[in-house]
Amino acid sequence: MAIPVNRGRTAADGSPYPDRRAPSFEREIRRMFTHIAERYEWFDHVASLGNDYVWRPRALWDLDRFRSDGPPIRVLDLGCGTGELARQVARHYPGARVFATDFTAAMVAKAAVESSRRAEGRRLDFGRANALRLPFVSESFDLVTNAFVLRNLSDLSRALGEMRRVLRPGGALLTLEITEPTAPWFGRLFHTYFDRVVPSLGALVRSAGPYRYLPESLRSLPSREEFLHALKRAGFVRVRAQPQSMGIVTTFLGEANPSSAEKG
Numbered sequence: 079m080a081i082p083v084n085r086g087r088t089a090a091d092g093s094p095y096p097d098r099r100a101p102s103f104e105r106e107i108r109r110m111f112t113h114i115a116e117r118y119e120w121f122d123h124v125a126s127l128g129n130d131y132v133w134r135p136r137a138l139w140d141l142d143r144f145r146s147d148g149p150p151i152r153v154l155d156l157g158c159g160t161g162e163l164a165r166q167v168a169r170h171y172p173g174a175r176v177f178a179t180d181f182t183a184a185m186v187a188k189a190a191v192e193s194s195r196r197a198e199g200r201r202l203d204f205g206r207a208n209a210l211r212l213p214f215v216s217e218s219f220d221l222v223t224n225a226f227v228l229r230n231l232s233d234l235s236r237a238l239g240e241m242r243r244v245l246r247p248g249g250a251l252l253t254l255e256i257t258e259p260t261a262p263w264f265g266r267l268f269h270t271y272f273d274r275v276v277p278s279l280g281a282l283v284r285s286a287g288p289y290r291y292l293p294e295s296l297r298s299l300p301s302r303e304e305f306l307h308a309l310k311r312a313g314f315v316r317v318r319a320q321p322q323s324m325g326i327v328t329t330f331l332g333e334a335n336p337s338s339a340e341k342g
């Protein structure tokens with residue numbers, strides 16, 4: 079008799095619905111992103127009403143204003159998904175080599191296929207890596223980037239510590255994440271859309287679980303101020319939060335403390 083396998087929580091349509099309190103949370107996150115890998119990019123454009131076309135380039139613009147040294151040569155993008163940010167970073171810095179990594183194999187495969195059609199794809203390398211246990215030697219990157227990844231991590235401070243560890247002193251961190259809107263009236267409008275409309279759109283493409291998890295995951299994140307404190311605790315200085323689109327997303331920036339040795 080076959081032993082039933084515990085595949086984690088699922089929604090009524092059978093799609094994965096990760097439970098942050100479950101010991102299998104990381105596995106459930108991978109299963110969820112495997113489930114949505116093929117339609118992730120276009121669904122992202124639809125659900126964000128096209129705003130995500132602006133958010134990533136604007137984050138790189140914020141980064142340019144933040145950085146004080148020469149263009150980065152070695153860049154690590156964490157949780158690269160289908161590779162949208164990694165490709166934009168490669169186009170933005172034509173002298174850079176970008177390591178695009180993700181812990182979901184289906185996402186890495188999709189990123190590699192999408193990038194093989196573009197000129198900047200020649201300066202991208204792909205691999206699987208867990209943001210909580212980065213397989214890179216310390217101080218090996220000039221820039222670490224990630225977009226819309228932090229909400230999915232089981233241990234935020236550990237991941238920030240890893241990002242700091244692999245950055246050379248003076249290197250920069252760019253994190254783009256969904257955040258609470260800055261104005262309360264707009265927050266109410268945003269939550270009606272994000273908590274109700276987006277999950278209904280998800281249900282139309284048999285992904286009720288992932289798009290119910292999405293608004294839940296926002297609630298697990300610290301506020302902008304708390305996040306800046308977490309960056310400082312992890313060994314970053316000159317930390318900044320630059321809200322975009324009335325705070326729906328925020329570009330977070332930090333510099334790996336140039337005067338401190340690598341942190342544990």
Ligand SMILES: C[S@@+](CC[C@H](N)C(=O)[O-])C[C@H]1O[C@@H](n2cnc3c(N)ncnc32)[C@H](O)[C@@H]1O
Pocket residue numbers: 107108111156157158159160161162163179180181182185207208209210224225226227230231
């Ligand atoms: C919402 S997608 C964002 C993809 C991409 N960065 C973008 O801008 O569209 C989140 C990605 O983070 C990855 N991820 C989640 N937790 C991770 C972890 N602990 N380590 C590495 N990747 C992770 C998921 O597999 C998924 O591809």
